[in-house]
Amino acid sequence: MLEINNLSKIFYKGTYNENKALTELSLKINEGDFITIVGSNGAGKSTLLNSIAGVFSIESGSILLDGQEISNQAEHVRAKSIGRVFQNPLAGTSPEMTIEENLSLALAKSESLSLRWGLSNYKRKIMKKKLSKLDIGLENRLTTKVKLLSGGQRQSLTLLMATLTNPSLLLLDEHTAALDPATVIKIKNLTNELISENNITTLMVTHNMEDAIKMGNRLIMMDKGQIIYDIKETDKKDLTVEKLHKMFEIKHGSKFTDDRMLLTV
Amino acid sequence: MNLIFAITSLEQGLVFGIMALGVYITFRILDFADLTVDGSLPLGAAVSAKLISSGMNPILSLVFALIAGGLAGSITGFLHTRLKIAPLLSGILTMTSLYSINLRIMGRPNIPLISQPNVFSLFEQLGINYLWSTIILLLIIILLVKILLDSFLKTQLGFALRATGDNPQMIRSMGISTNTMKMFGLILSNSLVALSGGLVAQYQGFADVSMGVGTIVAGLASVIIGEVIFGEKSIFIITAGVIAGSILYRFSISLALNLGFAASDLKLLTSLLVIVFLSTPRIKKIMR
Ligand SMILES: Nc1ncnc2c1ncn2[C@@H]1O[C@H](COP(=O)(O)OP(=O)(O)OP(=O)(O)O)[C@@H](O)[C@H]1O
Numbered sequence A: 001m002l003e004i005n006n007l008s009k010i011f012y013k014g015t016y017n018e019n020k021a022l023t024e025l026s027l028k029i030n031e032g033d034f035i036t037i038v039g040s041n042g043a044g045k046s047t048l049l050n051s052i053a054g055v056f057s058i059e060s061g062s063i064l065l066d067g068q069e070i071s072n073q074a075e076h077v078r079a080k081s082i083g084r085v086f087q088n089p090l091a092g093t094s095p096e097m098t099i100e101e102n103l104s105l106a107l108a109k110s111e112s113l114s115l116r117w118g119l120s121n122y123k124r125k126i127m128k129k130k131l132s133k134l135d136i137g138l139e140n141r142l143t144t145k146v147k148l149l150s151g152g153q154r155q156s157l158t159l160l161m162a163t164l165t166n167p168s169l170l171l172l173d174e175h176t177a178a179l180d181p182a183t184v185i186k187i188k189n190l191t192n193e194l195i196s197e198n199n200i201t202t203l204m205v206t207h208n209m210e211d212a213i214k215m216g217n218r219l220i221m222m223d224k225g226q227i228i229y230d231i232k233e234t235d236k237k238d239l240t241v242e243k244l245h246k247m248f249e250i251k252h253g254s255k256f257t258d259d260r261m262l263l264t265v
Numbered sequence B: 001m002n003l004i005f006a007i008t009s010l011e012q013g014l015v016f017g018i019m020a021l022g023v024y025i026t027f028r029i030l031d032f033a034d035l036t037v038d039g040s041l042p043l044g045a046a047v048s049a050k051l052i053s054s055g056m057n058p059i060l061s062l063v064f065a066l067i068a069g070g071l072a073g074s075i076t077g078f079l080h081t082r083l084k085i086a087p088l089l090s091g092i093l094t095m096t097s098l099y100s101i102n103l104r105i106m107g108r109p110n111i112p113l114i115s116q117p118n119v120f121s122l123f124e125q126l127g128i129n130y131l132w133s134t135i136i137l138l139l140i141i142i143l144l145v146k147i148l149l150d151s152f153l154k155t156q157l158g159f160a161l162r163a164t165g166d167n168p169q170m171i172r173s174m175g176i177s178t179n180t181m182k183m184f185g186l187i188l189s190n191s192l193v194a195l196s197g198g199l200v201a202q203y204q205g206f207a208d209v210s211m212g213v214g215t216i217v218a219g220l221a222s223v224i225i226g227e228v229i230f231g232e233k234s235i236f237i238i239t240a241g242v243i244a245g246s247i248l249y250r251f252s253i254s255l256a257l258n259l260g261f262a263a264s265d266l267k268l269l270t271s272l273l274v275i276v277f278l279s280t281p282r283i284k285k286i287m288r
């Protein structure tokens, strides 16, 4: 359903600072895949997700989503079929607007914008039903401004908004990295629930090796702008964090270093 | 301050209040410091005055003023979203060009309208007491604009506009083009500003090419005074605050004139007023 062929992304091309973030990367993702992505800092994980989402243009290669070439489409056009959650809990919601107003925008994602009322009792009913699944009491706070919510609450809301209209693809970039440990567990469970419930094809970047092994059905390890391992369901079951580190050292030539690993293990 | 003085301030507050609502859209909703308004206010005045003096119905002339303002907004939008020129500079460029364009439209720096019909004289013919007729008509117009704006901001499109200024990244991930929304907001804002300009020309009985100087500061002052006094609880309250802010602003100007300041000092006083209001939150924080 998503097919990436020979994708290259170079930042500051032709300057002294030229930086090859992705080199000839190819990847085929099947319907319903939940892929976890690991790799050291600067491996190109975020760049891969941003290339798919269309945050910037790519140097070469093709990106096919459901058979359609999307690499020339604007970010907001692709967003119609792609859901995103960012590392920063503040990034995915509009702080000055209320919970129901934010959700209304997410509900309208599949339609074209119009002069119809943004809210209705019917919509509120849907929102309450969806919010009650988060189990954090937001269903009773529809008219609360989002800026008054905690980071975890905001990230839960963002996750709900990103999956609300059943996108073809869900992109999660370290979406639990800025949260406290207790909240991280909640958001991880919510992630698993929402994804399996709607069977959404997902790419999730994480710095937690254990999560990468436990969550999803496929694991990808990236290094220097390329995919160095692509571990499918059956092999993934036998993985351990130690094995994963060893595998990295074999390809990379030195130990796996990651400034955030120290914090997450 | 006598009654006439108070009435004049009230009238000015209302007629410029429409402009302040336009400024609210760009400055607060879109988070876009749009200086186009210094040119689109006199543009509205120029279009309306020119059309009236060539025999058009004054009400119809306001429709054209509104459209002209929208066009001006779309130029700024084009400069910013397509040519990637910074918001401030985009507005300045359009504003500066508008000075020449307004002169072209008018054919001379000033068009008197004293002997021409206007919306206020048409309204008086309905048989309303002279002293209050202008205020009543202005109240009707601005309330209409306010209700339309409030309602619009509660539609899907209105939500998208608000979120664009608040978190552009989020609105893009919701499948909406921030460029389209910015363009739309600028057109809407400058339409209102030009409508206000057309009304000002008819209200004061002339259009002048230099009447737009300081519009943005007056608009900002109104928005900020409204926020400080009315708060920001809901859209309904905020837009009411902007209108009240505009009225209070005109009253303080009148007061300053009464206290013996020269008319030429007013721009300085207005700027000082805006500086004080803009810095109050910071000063409060430091005092704590
Ligand atoms: N917007 C950008 N502009 C310039 N260079 C960038 C940009 N984004 C990423 N890079 C560069 O591209 C390379 C890959 O970065 P990327 O953010 O994709 O890594 P990552 O795998 O997500 O790392 P991390 O684990 O630290 O998030 C890095 O060298 C980075 O400096």
Ligand SMILES: [Mg+2]
Binding pocket: A045, A046, A047, A173
């Ligand atoms: Mg990253």
